[in-house]
Each structure stands twice: as structure tokens, then as C-alpha cells.
Amino acid sequence: MKHQVDANTEQVILEAAEKLFLEKGFAMTSTTEIAKAAGCNQALVHYYFRTKEKLFEAIFEKKMRTFVAPFLQNSDNNISFEERLTQLIEAHFDLLKENPKLPFLVFNELLTNPTRLESLKGKLAVIPQTVLSKIEKDLKAEVEKGTIRPISAFDLMLTILSLNVTLFLTAPIFRSINNMSDENFDNFIENRRRENVIIILRSLKP
Amino acid sequence: MKHQVDANTEQVILEAAEKLFLEKGFAMTSTTEIAKAAGCNQALVHYYFRTKEKLFEAIFEKKMRTFVAPFLQNSDNNISFEERLTQLIEAHFDLLKENPKLPFLVFNELLTNPTRLESLKGKLAVIPQTVLSKIEKDLKAEVEKGTIRPISAFDLMLTILSLNVTLFLTAPIFRSINNMSDENFDNFIENRRRENVIIILRSLKP
DNA sequence: ATGTTATTTAATAACTCTATTAATACGATA
DNA sequence: TATCGTATTAATAGAGTTATTAAATAACAT
Numbered sequence: 001m002k003h004q005v006d007a008n009t010e011q012v013i014l015e016a017a018e019k020l021f022l023e024k025g026f027a028m029t030s031t032t033e034i035a036k037a038a039g040c041n042q043a044l045v046h047y048y049f050r051t052k053e054k055l056f057e058a059i060f061e062k063k064m065r066t067f068v069a070p071f072l073q074n075s076d077n078n079i080s081f082e083e084r085l086t087q088l089i090e091a092h093f094d095l096l097k098e099n100p101k102l103p104f105l106v107f108n109e110l111l112t113n114p115t116r117l118e119s120l121k122g123k124l125a126v127i128p129q130t131v132l133s134k135i136e137k138d139l140k141a142e143v144e145k146g147t148i149r150p151i152s153a154f155d156l157m158l159t160i161l162s163l164n165v166t167l168f169l170t171a172p173i174f175r176s177i178n179n180m181s182d183e184n185f186d187n188f189i190e191n192r193r194r195e196n197v198i199i200i201l202r203s204l205k206p
Numbered sequence: 207m208k209h210q211v212d213a214n215t216e217q218v219i220l221e222a223a224e225k226l227f228l229e230k231g232f233a234m235t236s237t238t239e240i241a242k243a244a245g246c247n248q249a250l251v252h253y254y255f256r257t258k259e260k261l262f263e264a265i266f267e268k269k270m271r272t273f274v275a276p277f278l279q280n281s282d283n284n285i286s287f288e289e290r291l292t293q294l295i296e297a298h299f300d301l302l303k304e305n306p307k308l309p310f311l312v313f314n315e316l317l318t319n320p321t322r323l324e325s326l327k328g329k330l331a332v333i334p335q336t337v338l339s340k341i342e343k344d345l346k347a348e349v350e351k352g353t354i355r356p357i358s359a360f361d362l363m364l365t366i367l368s369l370n371v372t373l374f375l376t377a378p379i380f381r382s383i384n385n386m387s388d389e390n391f392d393n394f395i396e397n398r399r400r401e402n403v404i405i406i407l408r409s410l411k412p
Numbered sequence: 413a414t415g416t417t418a419t420t421t422a423a424t425a426a427c428t429c430t431a432t433t434a435a436t437a438c439g440a441t442a
Numbered sequence: 443t444a445t446c447g448t449a450t451t452a453a454t455a456g457a458g459t460t461a462t463t464a465a466a467t468a469a470c471a472t
Contacts, residue, residue: 009419024318027233030459041421046461104317110379111310112230117382124383155401162372163365170367173316176323177330195361203405215449236429247451252431419468428459437450442443 010048013038017045018059022101025108026056060109063099064120067106070095071131071157081142085204086197093164093193100168107169132157148204159203163196216254219244223251224265228307231314232262266315269305270326273312276301277337277363287348291410292403299370299399306374313375338363354410365409369402 016037020029031052035042049055070092075084096102110117135153142148167189175185222243226235237258241248255261276298281290302308316323341359348354373395381391 025231025233025314027231028318031461032459042460043422043462044420047419050461052460104313107310107375108231108314111375112234117379121383155398158373158376158398159369159401159405161376162368166368166372167364169313169317170364173323177327192361192364195365199365199405199409202408202411205408237431238429248430249432249452250450253449256431258430414472415470416472417468417470419466421464421466423463423465425462426460428457430455430457432455433453435450435452438448440446440448442445 009038009040009044013040013045013048014055014059017055018063021056021059022105025105026052026113031055060105060116061120061123063102063105064124066095066099067102068124074134081138081147082201084138085201089160089164089197089200090193092160093196096164096168097189100171103165103169146206149206151204156200156204159200160196163199167192167196215244215246215250219246219251219254220261220265223261224269227262227265228311231311232258232319237261262315266311266322267326267329269308269311270330272301272305273308274330280340287344287353288407290344291407295366295370295403295406296399298366299402302370302374303395306377309371309375352412355412357410362406362410365406366402369405373398373402 013034017029017034020034020037023029031045032042034055035045038045045052045055049058070088073091075087077084079087110120132153135156139148139151139153139156143150171185171189174180174188178184180188219240223235223240226240226243229235237251238248240261241251244251251258251261255264276294279297281293283290285293316326338359341362345354345357345359345362349356377391377395380386380394384390386394
């Protein structure tokens with residue numbers, strides 16, 4: 001068992017924990033396991049983070065922010081609404097592509113642990129309001145121009161979320177069932193990126 | 207602690223376990239907890255099902271079948287393709303409405319436990335093939351009639367799955383964040399049933 | 413070199429969980 | 443009523459978990 005002299009041990013533990021939590025969720029991951037993955041003694045995990053819960057929270061909150069990030073960045077633009085929307089959808093898609101296990105973690109913890117949901121409520125409740133109201137305004141303008149049908153920002157967001165999230169949530173399952181090669185899998189994913197954009201744009205037509 | 211003389215204890219245990227597994231997943235539910243919920247001794251749980259794993263499997267496989275059921279029933283029809291598709295989407299939606307925790311259980315277990323996925327692979331792999339090929343045929347016919355654009359049955363299924371599943375997966379979260387009343391929540395759900403059908407039908411237009 | 417602080421480890425307390433075992437209650441049947 | 447199989451329970455072994463503590467070691471400034 002080597003000492004972690006050079007690297008920041010706290011960071012190494014954090015990363016090992018992140019990987020394991022994403023793979024197996026909170027309950028199925030033990031601090032012993034995290035320590036082993038980080039190449040350190042189990043007590044060190046507690047030395048740096050005191051409890052498993054606190055360690056998880058440090059990771060979860062950061063990940064939560066990543067998860068909703070694309071909806072927050074405002075693309076102040078001279079490009080068309082359709083282009084802006086496409087960019088949003090694809091930004092969300094790409095983020096999930098780089099963090100494919102993220103939806104699992106988020107849903108798993110928010111659904112099984114009511115406390116977690118409660119504690120995040122305060123922090124997250126603000127986001128939808130500010131973001132949605134901006135998109136709402138955008139949508140209203142387009143509706144008046146007659147370029148799209150009337151639809152709530154919430155419904156639109158939920159549709160984007162649904163199409164993008166479920167793809168990455170189910171991808172490992174379909175991949176396994178269909179015995180896809182890396183290449184097939186990549187094609188499948190990229191095909192879906194296009195498909196999702198098409199579905200959403202079409203759903204808005206007047 | 208009363209004896210469970212009258213009712214079929216095995217069934218009572220099964221139902222208690224089902225409820226708890228759906229709420230909190232496999233790892234977070236203990237046999238002790240199941241026994242308490244079933245009003246019996248913890249050893250009885252093992253007496254009837256030997257292991258927690260076997261108990262779970264008995265429930266999971268049944269639930270898995272429920273989950274994919276709507277895609278399996280063939281509506282041999284004289285009604286139009288659009289109507290048939292609408293019925294399929296709504297049947298799937300209604301099933302999820304009655305089993306809102308089901309997607310959580312299925313994803314949670316298939317994703318965290320590779321063994322589970324492997325063991326189901328054999329049983330489930332057949333289904334997509336038979337079902338998809340039938341829908342594929344339907345789609346091809348419609349494409350030739352010029353009523354829809356070319357699309358794979360798999361993509362269509364994934365879209366339906368995405369829209370319906372994510373709604374029920376995220377519903378408790380949005381409900382909590384937005385402090386929805388029962389009535390608001392019901393409206394929200396019913397509105398989405400319509401919305402999901404619209405999105406999918408529109409996505410198929412030529 | 414030496415004292416001081418930060419990091420790391422081994423050991424272990426205190427639980428909790430699964431699974432098994434041995435003993436007991438129940439109910440039908442001979 | 444004596445007997446037998448099924449249902450049920452208390453007790454507990456055994457493994458694994460989190461968290462704490464005290465001791466050892468490394469790092470570093472003086």
C-alpha cells in the first residue's frame with residue numbers, strides 16, 4: 001500500500017468516491033471500498049470527510065449543479081430561436097454524454113432519500129423560476145410571431161430532459177441486450193442526438 | 207406479535223417486500239424491515255424465500271413483465287395506424303401511472319447490478335425482436351403510403367419510453383419543488399398524457 | 413537535530429444485516 | 443388422543459459497516 005505523497009489525497013479520495021457513487025449509488029458503496037479505490041486506509045476517508053454522508057454531499061451538490069447547468073447559461077444572441085433551442089438541446093445532450101451516469105445518481109438519491117430532496121429544495125427551487133421565466137418570455141414572443149404553437153416552458157424543458165436523460169439512462173441496458181460494439185453504440189448515440197432535436201423542433205410547430 | 211393464521215403469509219411478505227423495494231430499492235431495504243411491514247418474524251422471510259436475493263427476483267421478474275407489457279399486446283385492428291399508436295402510448299402511460307415507482311426499480315437494479323441485467327438478457331432479448339419487427343412492418347407500410355417519415359421502430363419505442371418514463375420518474379421531484387396539491391399534480395399528469403401523444407405523432411409526420 | 417503539526421495507519425467499538433438453527437405452537441389426520 | 447408436518451419464533455453466528463481512537467510516521471520550520 002503506497003503512500004499518496006505527491007497527489008492531494010483528499011482529492012484522490014473525492015474522485016474515487018465520485019466514481020463509485022456514480023456506478024453503484026450511495027447505499028451500495030462502502031467507505032472501505034472507496035479507500036481501497038483511492039489507495040489509502042479506510043480511516044483516512046473519515047479523517048478528511050468525517051462521515052460518508054458528508055463525503056457524498058460534497059460530491060452530490062457539485063454534480064447537481066452540473067446536471068442543470070445547460071439550462072442556466074443564457075445564450076444572448078442574434079441567432080434565431082430555433083437555433084438557440086437546438087444549441088440548448090445539444091448542450092444538454094453533450095453534457096450527459098460526458099456524464100452518462102449522472103442521471104442515475106441524481107434520480108436514485110432524490111427518489112430514495114427524501115431528506116436529500118428536502119435539503120436541495122431550497123437551493124434548486126430558485127433555478128427553475130429564473131430560467132423558466134426567461135424561456136417563457138422567449139416562447140411567448142415566438143408564439144406571437146406565429147412561429148410556434150403555445151406551450152409552457154416547463155413542458156418544453158421536461159420534453160428535452162425526457163429525451164436526453166432516458167437515452168443515457170437506458171443506453172447501457174440496450175447496449176448489453178443488443179450486444180453493440182463501441183462503434184455501433186456511438187452511431188446509436190449520435191443518431192439519437194439528431195433525432196431528439198428533430199422531435200422537439202417538430203413538437204413546437206404551430 | 208400476532209400469528210398470520212388466516213391470510214397467506216407468503217403473499218403478505220411478498221406484498222410488503224414489493225412495496226418497500228419499489229420505494230427504496232434493493233440495497234436500502236432489509237429483511238428485518240420487510241418482516242416488520244408484513245407483521246411477522248424476520249426468520250419467516252427467509253423461511254419462505256430462502257434469501258433476500260431470491261425474494262427480490264420473484265418480485266422483479268414479475269414487475270419487469272408488467273413494465274414491457276403494453277409493447278407486447280398486439281392490437282389487431284381495423285383502426286388507423288395513428289389511432290393504434292395513440293392507444294399504445296396511452297396504454298403505456300396508464301400502466302406507469304398505476305405503477306409510478308416501477309421505472310425507478312427497473313433502472314436502479316438493471317444499472318447497479320450487472321448480474322441482474324445478465325440474467326434478464328436471455329428472457330428479454332426475445333421480446334424486442336418479435337415486437338419491434340411487427341412494428342417495423344407497420345411503419346414501413348405507413349412510410350410507403352406516405353403518411354409518416356421513415357423511422358426505425360426502435361427509435362419510436364425509445365421516444366415513447368423516454369417521454370412516459372421520465373414523467374413518472376421526475377414527478378415526485380417536481381411535485382415537491384413546486385409544492386403541488388393533489389389536484390395540480392393530477393392536472394399536470396393528465397396534461398402530459400396529451401402532450402406526449404402530440405409530440406410523438408408530430409415527430410412522425412412526413 | 414528537535415519540536416511541532418499534519419497525515420496515515422492499525423485496532424477496535426458499536427452496530428446492522430443476512431442467514432441458520434433449534435425449539436415451540438398449530439392443526440389436521442390417523 | 444397421540445402423532446406428524448407445517449408455520450412461526452427467539453437466539454445467535456458470522457460477516458460487513460461506519461466511525462473513533464491512539465499510536466506511528468512524514469513533513470517541515472526553526
